[in-house]
Amino acid sequence: MYDLVIIGSGVTGYGAAMYAARLDLSIAVIGDVDGGTITLTDDVANYPGYLQLTGKELSEKIKEHALDYPVFIESGTVTDIFRCKENCFYVVTENKSFLTKSIIIATGMKERELEVPGxxxxxxxxxxxxxxxxxxxxxxxxxxxxxxxxxxxxxxxxxxxxxxxxxxxxxxxxxxxxxxxxxxxxxxxxxxxxxxxxxxxxxxxxxxxxxxxxxxxxxxxxxxxxxxxxAIGGIPYSGLAKKLGVEVNEKGEIKIDRSSRTNVDGVFAAGDVVDSEFKQAITGVAEGVHAAYQAYKYVNENEFIFTYQQE
Ligand SMILES: Cc1cc2nc3c(=O)[nH]c(=O)nc-3n(C[C@H](O)[C@H](O)[C@H](O)COP(=O)(O)OP(=O)(O)OC[C@H]3O[C@@H](n4cnc5c(N)ncnc54)[C@H](O)[C@@H]3O)c2cc1C
Known part of the structure; x- marks a missing residue:
């Protein structure tokens, strides 16, 4: 059983993974597009510590930092999540399932399509x-x-x-x-x-x-x-969260508190998928770090019972 599964391999997911690994949690990151949305730009000039770099370079640096610790990365799409009968979760991809004590949802957004004829x-x-x-x-x-x-x-x-x-x-x-x-x-x-x-x-x-x-x-x-x-914005990938009973706002963004906690115990969220007005790489990473710390506290403050039974 993992302490923490992070869904999403963008900067938020990798930032959270780096921090959680430093807190000694056992972690898997599951994501389908390595590096996520920031890789769509060749000009990032507002990430503290770097005057200018491409989005791909930034995501690779954050990933590399995470991989300096024992972080397991699974390339794939999460197709389902459900709670076990007790207080753990199953995170399911096309061909594997991961048992975990806590989850960070860092799934970002998909592009909003222009709905016009043609x-x-x-x-x-x-x-x-x-x-x-x-x-x-x-x-x-x-x-x-x-x-x-x-x-x-x-x-x-x-x-x-x-x-x-x-x-x-x-x-x-x-x-x-x-x-x-x-x-x-x-x-x-x-x-x-x-x-x-x-x-x-x-x-x-x-x-x-x-x-x-x-x-x-x-x-x-x-x-x-x-x-x-x-370039008309995005729609949050919050379907998996909703399945767990996580509250979302009218835009479908996951509601979090100042520490990236959702309303469901053990489920945290961060980055473009949450209900923050300002969505940037640095804010996503910061929310990811908050989420990692809260997951650490949650994992250490609770007893976990392993069971194959679905709730
Ligand atoms: C053109 C453009 C330029 C930008 N320029 C800047 C900039 O200069 N500076 C800046 O700070 N920000 C910039 N941004 C915003 C920035 O890219 C985002 O705020 C940031 O990348 C969000 O990171 P994230 O990890 O939260 O989400 P994402 O980067 O979207 O990552 C989420 C990841 O989760 C994956 N995922 C989703 N669902 C699943 C699933 N079911 N299973 C597995 N994986 C899943 C996605 O495929 C993706 O890889 C820009 C955005 C765009 C579009």
Whole structure:
């Protein structure tokens, strides 16, 4: 039986693993995408201790730190969790199951898809969710980023290295990147912002040729494009938590207290999947560390009974 199983192999999961291992817990980390969401960016300049590095470099450093201790990493998807008859949990993947005294859920979010006509037919045919992965395919082409967050701004800045024109289409009046990225956008003549505008359809047959807008831009409600990059936030992966009776808010984010405890004893949560307003690598790692410490306390303060019976 493990003391702790961490679900999610992003920076939050690996940060929690490092800390929990230092507290001498026996730990397994189970995750399907190594490094998680931060690997989608090549520019992280706000993680204390590093002036600038890529997301992949950051996640690898945190993972490497965790692996300096006896942490077991399982590559796979958790398909089920349930409580044993007594106070332990089973965490089940496609081909294994893990018995554990406590759990940290650090499953992050999946991208929110743009729900407009044309999206499903043209996804991966000009509609992308990852500039870092796909930007080189759009060299010398005209593209748009849909969204107004800091992530959307960074996607646009990356695309401007390859493309002669990058539109940012945003439904509100003003995009809201970090000031440093806002200044970069202002200095980048290839980026043009179309605000107070929604995309209502993605146009094209077999490949993207443009988008339809809900109000005219430069006299037309059709904007010709070769690619559309969607950056409109995410939907928390909280289904497994809900199955255990963990409370979520109206957005589906797991509710935690200041110490990353959920309402279910022995179940902690951290990172993008929780109900924090500000979701960053550093905040996820910090929540993961809180969760690790609470798991340590929980494991040491309770008696555990091993049983194969499901509750
Ligand atoms: C384009 C972009 C740029 C960004 N830039 C920055 C930045 O510069 N600085 C910054 O601090 N933050 C940045 N962020 C935000 C940052 O990436 C996230 O806040 C952070 O990575 C969240 O980490 P996490 O570990 O909580 O979640 P994630 O990184 O999403 O990791 C969760 C992991 O759990 C896995 N998982 C989910 N369900 C299961 C399951 N059932 N079984 C197994 N595994 C599962 C997922 O596949 C994933 O690997 C950026 C985000 C984006 C999209």
């Amino acid at each position: 999206h499903d037919e043209l996804k991966n045919r000009g509609v992308s969710y990852c500039a870092l992965c796909d930007a080189p395919l759009y060299k010398d082409k005209i593209v748009a980023v849909i969204g107004g967050s800091d992530s959307a701004a960074k996607e646009a800045l990356l695309l401007a290295k390859y493309c002669p024109k990058v539109y940012i289409i945003y439904r509100r009046e003003k995009i809201r990147p970090e000031p440093i990225n806002a200044a970069r956008i202002e200095r980048e003549p290839k980026i043009e912002i179309i605000s107070k505008t929604n995309v209502t359809e993605i146009l094209g047959t077999n490949k993207v040729t443009g988008v339809k807008l809900d109000r005219p831009y430069n006299g037309s409600d059709v904007l010709g494009l070769d690619g559309v990059f969607v």
